[in-house]
Amino acid sequence: MVLSSLLSKRSCFFSRGLHVAGKQFSCPSSEDIVFKAICVNLRHRRWKFLDQVFPSLTNALVTRVVGEFRNSPQLALDFYNWVGEEKGFPLSLASCCALIHVMVKFRRFDDALSLMEKLIHVNGMTPLEVLNGLLDSYEFHYSCSAVFDALVRACTRCGDTKGAYLVIKKLRMEGRLVTIHAWNNFLSQLLKLNEIVRFWNMYREMISYGYVENVNTFNLVVYALCKECKLLQSISTFYRMLKSGIQPNIVTFNMIIDGACRIGDIELALKLVEKMGVMSEYSISPNTITYNSIINGICKLGKVAFSEEVVNEMIKVGVKPDVRSYATMIDAYARRGCLEEALRLCDEMVERGLTPNTVVYNSVLHWLYSEGDIGGASLVLSDMIDKHVFPDQFTYSTLIKGLCRNGHVIQAFRFHRQVLEKNVIEDTFSHNILINYLCKSNDLSGAMQLVGSMFIHGLIPDLVTYGALIDGYCKVGKLESAVQVYEKMVKVEKEPNIVIYNTILNGLCNEMSVDVARRMIDSLKSMSLSDSITYNTLINGYCGHGNIDEAFALFLEMRKVGRLVNKVTYNTLINFLCKCGCVQQAKELMKRMVLEGLIPDFITYTTLITSSAKNCSPDEVIELHDYMVLKGVVPYRPTYRAIVSPLLGEENEQTGV
DNA sequence: CTAGGGTTAG
Numbered sequence: 315m316v317l318s319s320l321l322s323k324r325s326c327f328f329s330r331g332l333h334v335a336g337k338q339f340s341c342p343s344s345e346d347i348v349f350k351a352i353c354v355n356l357r358h359r360r361w362k363f364l365d366q367v368f369p370s371l372t373n374a375l376v377t378r379v380v381g382e383f384r385n386s387p388q389l390a391l392d393f394y395n396w397v398g399e400e401k402g403f404p405l406s407l408a409s410c411c412a413l414i415h416v417m418v419k420f421r422r423f424d425d426a427l428s429l430m431e432k433l434i435h436v437n438g439m440t441p442l443e444v445l446n447g448l449l450d451s452y453e454f455h456y457s458c459s460a461v462f463d464a465l466v467r468a469c470t471r472c473g474d475t476k477g478a479y480l481v482i483k484k485l486r487m488e489g490r491l492v493t494i495h496a497w498n499n500f501l502s503q504l505l506k507l508n509e510i511v512r513f514w515n516m517y518r519e520m521i522s523y524g525y526v527e528n529v530n531t532f533n534l535v536v537y538a539l540c541k542e543c544k545l546l547q548s549i550s551t552f553y554r555m556l557k558s559g560i561q562p563n564i565v566t567f568n569m570i571i572d573g574a575c576r577i578g579d580i581e582l583a584l585k586l587v588e589k590m591g592v593m594s595e596y597s598i599s600p601n602t603i604t605y606n607s608i609i610n611g612i613c614k615l616g617k618v619a620f621s622e623e624v625v626n627e628m629i630k631v632g633v634k635p636d637v638r639s640y641a642t643m644i645d646a647y648a649r650r651g652c653l654e655e656a657l658r659l660c661d662e663m664v665e666r667g668l669t670p671n672t673v674v675y676n677s678v679l680h681w682l683y684s685e686g687d688i689g690g691a692s693l694v695l696s697d698m699i700d701k702h703v704f705p706d707q708f709t710y711s712t713l714i715k716g717l718c719r720n721g722h723v724i725q726a727f728r729f730h731r732q733v734l735e736k737n738v739i740e741d742t743f744s745h746n747i748l749i750n751y752l753c754k755s756n757d758l759s760g761a762m763q764l765v766g767s768m769f770i771h772g773l774i775p776d777l778v779t780y781g782a783l784i785d786g787y788c789k790v791g792k793l794e795s796a797v798q799v800y801e802k803m804v805k806v807e808k809e810p811n812i813v814i815y816n817t818i819l820n821g822l823c824n825e826m827s828v829d830v831a832r833r834m835i836d837s838l839k840s841m842s843l844s845d846s847i848t849y850n851t852l853i854n855g856y857c858g859h860g861n862i863d864e865a866f867a868l869f870l871e872m873r874k875v876g877r878l879v880n881k882v883t884y885n886t887l888i889n890f891l892c893k894c895g896c897v898q899q900a901k902e903l904m905k906r907m908v909l910e911g912l913i914p915d916f917i918t919y920t921t922l923i924t925s926s927a928k929n930c931s932p933d934e935v936i937e938l939h940d941y942m943v944l945k946g947v948v949p950y951r952p953t954y955r956a957i958v959s960p961l962l963g964e965e966n967e968q969t970g971v
Numbered sequence: 972c973t974a975g976g977g978t979t980a981g
């Protein structure tokens with residue numbers, strides 16, 4: 315393999331040498347003769363003959379041939395591929411650009427894009443170098459300015475938004491403006507990458523150049539506003555569109571409806587669906603995506619049964635549910651522990667002619683593993699293989715996490731090694747899961763080895779990787795190593811996120827420096843980089859050091875700010891009170907929690923029941939259990955079985971709760 | 972162009 319590529323390279327250099335020599339010593343028309351011979355034989359696709367001329371081929375000739383065949387794009391492309399792929403000739407930027415112009419002229423954008431992407435990815439060229447190549451070879455009779463739009467698109471498809479912007483800017487300096495379509499494409503990519511701030515900056519810049527927004531531009535603005543949860547502004551953009559004489563389309567509606575669903579306002583979303591006809595002069599009606607957004611919104615609120623009614627409703631109005639509609643509901647049921655309902659929907663979708671895809675399988679697998687049902691997961695997995703549903707990155711990480719959390723660590727690592735060897739791992743999830751596992755087991759050297767394996771396989775550690783390592787080092791008391799990892803991270807990554815800060819904060823609390831932690835919280839607060847977890851971590855730190863006054867002072871501070879206090883806050887304090895033997899106060903706190911609309915979870919339940927079993931009378935334990943159940947708490951089954959059930963004299967608990 | 976699934980901190 316290596317040898318043959320060396321040989322082909324050598325033959326190319328050799329032929330290049332011939333070309334130079336030819337220019338100097340032989341008659342000037344010799345290139346013309348070769349050129350004509352190529353053209354005649356290429357027209358009849360006589361590749362055998364072309365083989366014979368190949369040694370005299372030069373990049374200048376390739377460019378000329380492509381230009382000659384500018385009206386037969388397929389022939390030009392076949393010739394180019396024959397030279398490059400079959401013969402291994404090192405094609406120049408100029409010849410590639412000539413072909414790109416031809417492809418664009420014939421609106422063969424996919425071919426043009428893949429040529430550009432190859433230049434960027436395989437040949438390692440920067441977008442600006444490609445742009446220069448295109449400008450140099452720009453010729454009126456076979457080029458068109460859409461080629462520059464295509465380059466912007468190629469950049470964004472390669473994930474190089476910076477390059478895309480440089481191209482737009484350079485062209486602007488040359489007096490050429492890319493079209494609004496290219497801008498839309500670029501802006502859309504920024505939103506996909508969740509770079510909202512950059513989006514608004516670029517958008518403003520575009521407007522300042524005098525571009526006239528079209529429906530897609532407006533849709534992007536609506537999308538950005540929805541991502542920022544600025545629903546009212548997105549609706550007023552809708553009216554701004556109408557005022558500018560631009561008819562909103564189904565995408566506009568869907569984005570606003572989805573935005574409403576994401577902030578939990580299903581009522582508004584449904585109202586919009588209802589008013590869609592009036593608002594669009596009866597030209598637009600809801601489609602599958604509209605309903606899927608609503609199904610998703612309802613499911614996220616935990617009302618899966620209601621989302622099934624939405625499916626019936628959509629069928630009634632003639633909109634077909636698809637795999638996504640079902641995938642959403644199946645995941646929602648499984649997430650709430652209703653795997654039977656989830657499997658029922660799997661059957662239902664098959665009955666309706668829909669085939670469960672990878673997403674559906676991944677979801678079911680994930681929740682089977684979380685319930686510890688390895689057997690069920692194995693069955694689903696073999697069904698997936700039987701049905702030829704291909705696994706993806708989600709499947710791999712779900713399996714690895716599932717095996718890990720159910721104690722099959724060796725299998726998890728073995729499986730990871732297998733998929734790694736097959737070169738199918740493309741993202742950091744699987745590594746992060748295992749690194750996190752090793753860190754949690756205090757095996758930092760193992761974790762660092764895996765970080766090394768990431769690099770070997772071309773995967774760049776991300777904030778999650780660094781976060782796991784920092785946490786791991788803090789937990790084993792190696793604060794200096796944690797700081798080293800942090801500094802390394804700051805050097806290669808852009809910005810630590812709140813998770814990282816919270817991790818460090820937690821490390822500081824464990825290391826007896828609650829005061830340092832307090833100061834850190836103050837500075838995070840000033841950067842508005844603190845959340846419930848930040849405060850809960852510090853409260854937990856205070857509790858761990860027995861500073862009950864400080865803990866409750868912070869609790870009050872959180873209540874003053876509002877929205878910061880959550881179940882974990884209460885659980886932390888309740889747990890601490892129980893440990894100090896103040897069970898009565900703990901119960902009072904739980905009642906206050908209920909009054910604030912927070913339903914105690916299985917941790918609250920277990921903490922209080924276990925502690926009162928030690929300190930209170932059986933009647934009080936039962937009373938506590940009844941109180942919590944009455945308030946909507948789902949009792950944690952193992953706790954109920956071990957403590958409450960014997961007190962009730964239930965020898966054989968069969969029906970369960 | 973818009974909708975579904977996996978990793979991290981209390």
